[in-house]
Amino acid sequence: MEKIIITVVGKDTVGIIAKICTYLADVNINVLDISQTILKGYFNMVMIADREGSSVDFSKCQEDLEKLGETIGVQIKCQKEEIFEMMHRI
Amino acid sequence: MIKYREVVETNEMIDRENLDVRTITIGISLLDCMTDDLDKLNDNIYNKITSVAAKLNETAETIGREFGIPIVNKRISVTPIGIVGSSACKCVDDYVEIAKTLDKAAEKVGADLIGGFSALVSKGMTSSDELLINSIPKALTNTTRVCSSVNLASTKTGINMDAVRLMGQTLLEIANLSSDRDSVDCMKLVIFCNAPDDNPFMAGAFHGVTEADAIINVGVSGPGVVKNALESVRGEDFETLCETIKKTAFKVTRVGQLVAKEASRMLDIPFGIVDLSLAPTPAIGDSVADILCEIGLEYAGAPGTTAALALLNDQVKKGGVMASSYVGGLSGAFIPVSEDQGMINAVEAGAITLEKLEAMTCVCSVGLDMIAIPGSTKATTIAGIIADEMALGMINQKTTAVRLIPVIGKDVGDTVEFGGLFGYAPIMKVNEFSCDDFVNREGRIPAPIHSFKN
Numbered sequence: 001m002e003k004i005i006i007t008v009v010g011k012d013t014v015g016i017i018a019k020i021c022t023y024l025a026d027v028n029i030n031v032l033d034i035s036q037t038i039l040k041g042y043f044n045m046v047m048i049a050d051r052e053g054s055s056v057d058f059s060k061c062q063e064d065l066e067k068l069g070e071t072i073g074v075q076i077k078c079q080k081e082e083i084f085e086m087m088h089r090i
Numbered sequence: 091m092i093k094y095r096e097v098v099e100t101n102e103m104i105d106r107e108n109l110d111v112r113t114i115t116i117g118i119s120l121l122d123c124m125t126d127d128l129d130k131l132n133d134n135i136y137n138k139i140t141s142v143a144a145k146l147n148e149t150a151e152t153i154g155r156e157f158g159i160p161i162v163n164k165r166i167s168v169t170p171i172g173i174v175g176s177s178a179c180k181c182v183d184d185y186v187e188i189a190k191t192l193d194k195a196a197e198k199v200g201a202d203l204i205g206g207f208s209a210l211v212s213k214g215m216t217s218s219d220e221l222l223i224n225s226i227p228k229a230l231t232n233t234t235r236v237c238s239s240v241n242l243a244s245t246k247t248g249i250n251m252d253a254v255r256l257m258g259q260t261l262l263e264i265a266n267l268s269s270d271r272d273s274v275d276c277m278k279l280v281i282f283c284n285a286p287d288d289n290p291f292m293a294g295a296f297h298g299v300t301e302a303d304a305i306i307n308v309g310v311s312g313p314g315v316v317k318n319a320l321e322s323v324r325g326e327d328f329e330t331l332c333e334t335i336k337k338t339a340f341k342v343t344r345v346g347q348l349v350a351k352e353a354s355r356m357l358d359i360p361f362g363i364v365d366l367s368l369a370p371t372p373a374i375g376d377s378v379a380d381i382l383c384e385i386g387l388e389y390a391g392a393p394g395t396t397a398a399l400a401l402l403n404d405q406v407k408k409g410g411v412m413a414s415s416y417v418g419g420l421s422g423a424f425i426p427v428s429e430d431q432g433m434i435n436a437v438e439a440g441a442i443t444l445e446k447l448e449a450m451t452c453v454c455s456v457g458l459d460m461i462a463i464p465g466s467t468k469a470t471t472i473a474g475i476i477a478d479e480m481a482l483g484m485i486n487q488k489t490t491a492v493r494l495i496p497v498i499g500k501d502v503g504d505t506v507e508f509g510g511l512f513g514y515a516p517i518m519k520v521n522e523f524s525c526d527d528f529v530n531r532e533g534r535i536p537a538p539i540h541s542f543k544n
Contacts (some may be wrong), residue, residue, distance in 0.1 A: 033091055038340035062155065081092060084092045
């Protein structure tokens with residue numbers, strides 16, 4: 001597995017999750033877990049996904065998601081999972 | 091599986107609390123470059139650095155992007171040039187030529203700074219070490235990325251007072267040569283006692299002769315993260331305070347460990363150490379002095395400061411060593427004045443003096459760092475300050491260092507601007523009573539006794 005963490009922050013609107021998931025499906029990235037809240041009208045989401053077998057490399061995926069975020073009006077950040085594992089697990 | 095709040099916590103540390111990897115430093119041995127032909131030596135040095143560190147910049151950028159953490163500096167440290175140039179260099183200008191080669195090589199690979207224009211003279215100076223020290227002023231003013239250090243004392247050897255006296259004069263010479271730029275080149279020189287061989291931080295980094303051919307050392311930093319964590323335990327007891335610092339230091343150091351391992355894999359260079367220092371920057375919220383205030387002081391420098399700093403430094407180390415099996419370098423809290431807005435505020439409020447800073451260096455990781463003093467300070471007085479700091483390191487078996495900037499044409503009450511990460515500093519008052527007869531004695535202070543610790 002090659003886990004990635006996708007973080008989305010921005011003003012809530014229709015179809016944020018749909019658009020992101022459509023992109024992930026197109027490039028063969030499997031979603032493992034989604035946590036999402038709306039805080040004072042702001043959409044916050046953390047998504048864990050597996051990019052093993054994906055048709056695009058990590059930096060392309062990062063770029064695509066960033067651009068997608070711009071079109072939706074939210075900020076999409078994509079990081080490799082290891083930084084969180086290292087920091088929060090002994 | 092990683093939880094939502096853990097992702098948010100990590101990203102808040104990065105986005106709001108200035109958590110970053112302060113430096114990835116490649117240590118490169120230049121011992122195999124040595125020859126008695128200066129041109130050949132320069133070629134060898136340039137070729138070795140530019141081949142070993144060719145992918146430094148690209149690697150740092152990739153890692154930064156993949157994990158979403160800023161990697162602020164990419165640096166190189168090399169074998170002390172006092173050794174490397176010993177056979178080829180016959181005069182001061184020969185050493186200056188090597189400094190220019192280092193500068194050129196660092197520029198070629200996109201390294202911010204290159205350290206190792208250094209001499210190890212804790213017991214005695216060879217003639218080439220002395221030549222190197224005499225070349226430091228010209229070397230630093232003729233280059234932009236080269237950093238220099240001189241280790242002139244250790245617990246095992248004592249203090250080389252001839253070198254101390256020479257460094258007092260050298261520092262003033264650098265100050266004079268760069269007087270048109272507020273003597274700024276002085277900040278590229280560090281004078282050490284017990285210098286570590288694997289320090290990734292500048293200006294004192296060099297690649298020790300006990301090290302392998304090439305090595306990756308990483309320095310992490312996160313004063314803002316510690317400060318923020320402590321805000322949530324205001325008024326709680328010391329146990330809670332210490333636990334909070336330890337946990338935070340653990341998290342910060344783990345990031346360094348990850349980055350070091352990844353850099354080592356991508357560059358195919360062995361991983362050396364993680365330096366878990368709390369290194370401040372002038373950015374608001376990125377201050378070690380602010381942590382001291384959060385612990386309960388009005389300003390850094392108030393009574394209790396040394397105790398608070400001792401506590402902080404110790405907990406940072408305790409949390410850090412749990413996070414990485416290979417902790418090294420300087421590892422602890424840095425207390426530079428110009429690079430820390432909280433420290434600058436303390437100086438401006440009259441809360442902290444040079445003498446209090448000296449006391450603080452007994453319990454923190456380095457020493458008198460980035461302190462601007464009047465340009466009219468005598469060379470012997472500077473040497474006296476250096477000797478005091480070296481004595482603290484020698485007796486307490488720790489690394490201590492001095493990085494002073496005598497600013498030509500400025501006096502107490504003036505301010506000097508160093509720019510960028512180096513910040514600005516109010517000129518601090520120096521005790522002007524003479525130590526001439528002490529400093530002018532020749533020879534060295536013997537190594538201390540290792541028993542009867544009182």
